[in-house]
Amino acid sequence: MIQPAQTTGPGAAGEGHDWQPQIIAFCCNFCAYAAADLAGSKRMQYPPNVRIVHTPCTGKIEMEHILDAFEKGADGVLVAGCLEGGCHFLEGNLRAKKRIEHVREILDQVGIGANRLRMVNLSAAEAPTFVRRVQEIVQTVRELGPNPIKNIPAQQEQDEL
Amino acid sequence: MIVASPKSIPELKEIIQSHQKVLLVGCGTCVTVCLAGGEREVSIMAYALRMARKLASNPVRIEQITIERQCENEFIKDLTAAVDRNEAVVSFACGAGVQALAERFPNKPVYAGLNTQFLGILEEQAVWTEKCMACGDCLLHKFGGICPVTRCAKRMLNGPCGGSQEDHCEVDPDRPCAWQLIYKRLGAIGQLDRMEDIVPPKDWRNAWHAGARKVVRKEHRT
Incomplete structure (x- = not known):
């Protein structure tokens, strides 16, 4: 269903002085993914911290995918869908918008913070917008610092059963 | 349908804080339909609790299972092995389901993951309203199928209180006046003369005031 599609750079996720945030961008096939592709074709520069996950529609993104x-x-997580009213499946992006809002509440309650998750809307032709949105979330997350969950050593108990 | 709503993440985190291995059990019946305790909700809560506990430097291992119905032993027995593997159970069922698990596993802590609300129906997408209080002495036949015991704030049995405004309850302006609904409904089904019937005081002995009730159907007993 979901496959990693495009890698724009090494995006080292190390911590410390040269820490670079690692952002997962769930991109709708009909808009943001095409916009990212267009940005690449036009040789537009944007931060290499983003891992793009190609999705058929933002409405297909479950809350569990983001929490995972x-x-x-x-x-940070960026969800990029079509302009409101322009969804290929009519209202997938509107459903995604509600889910994102709910996940943001969960992230606040958990202690990770809602600001690490953002949804944006753009069309397939808006490569510059895509680049700008990526720059914005990278900047936001850079100011927030690393995901606090990474600072805690992994435990055996965390393994999935 | 039994309608429930989820407890908050901080509350559940506190409830299970002393346990390191916890089983979350969803219920595939009413609470799945009301989007409170089904497979998806349990999965989301598992993520939230794992992350919250990890951030509190008190990691927890969470296992999740959703069974068809938590209020029947026939389905509960499938949980035995998973319950044995864990220190505690959080049941995402109605209060009946939680207690059914607690009875079935007497040596294991069983906690409620939901707040059970009422017997109701889906009014519109993600909106549920209460329709029945399970009072044990149904009078719906007298009121055109609209229950004033549940839906009238004052539980009036003989006509409206007179305080309704614009067809809505004076206690809660968002709630339609039950007696206005009854009047319209009786008119629609040609039983408006029922408005003139005097309904005697309700028999509350079958209600919940004397503690938990029991139903025994002798004809089906073996």
Whole structure:
């Protein structure tokens, strides 16, 4: 269903002085993914901290996918869908918007913080917008610092059964 | 349908704070339909609790299972091995399901993951309303199928209180006046003369005031 599709750079997730945030971007096939592709074709520069996950629609992104990214150490998550009213599946992006809002509440309650998760809307032609949105979330997450869950050593008890 | 709502993440985190291995059990019936305790909700809560506990430097191992119905032993027995593997159980069922698990596993702590709310129906997407208080002495036939015991704030049995405004309850302006609904409904089904019937005081002996009730159907007993 979901496959890692495009890697824009090494995006080292080490901590310390040269720490670079690791951002997971769930991109809708019909807009943001095409916009990212276009940005690449146009040789537009954007931070290499983003790992793009190609999705058929933002409405297909379950809340668990986002929580899983954070549990596994992502410093930020960007969900990029079509402009409101422009969803290929009519209202997938509107459903995603509600889910994202709910996950943001969960992240606040958990202690990771809602600001690490953001949804943006853009069309397939908006490569510059995509680049700008990526720059914005990288900047935001850089100011927030690493995902606090990464600072705690992994425990055997955390292993999935 | 029994309607429930989830407890908050901080509350559940506190409830299980002394346990390192916890089983979350979802219920596939009412609380799945009301989006409170089904497989998906349990999964999301598992993520939230794992992360919250890890951030508190008190990691927890969480296992999750959703069974068809938690209020029946026939389904509960499938949990035995998983319950044995864990220190405690959090049941994402109604209060009946929680207690059924507690009875079935007497040596294991069983906690409620939901707040059970009421017997109700889906009014519109993600909106549920209470329709029945399970009072044990149903009077719906007298009121055109609309229950004033549940839906009238004052439980009036003989007409409206007179305080309704714009067809809505004076206690809660968002709630329609039950007696307005009854009046319209009786008119629609040609039974408006029922409005003139005097309904005697309700027999509350079958209600919950004397403690937990029991139903025994002798014809089905073996």
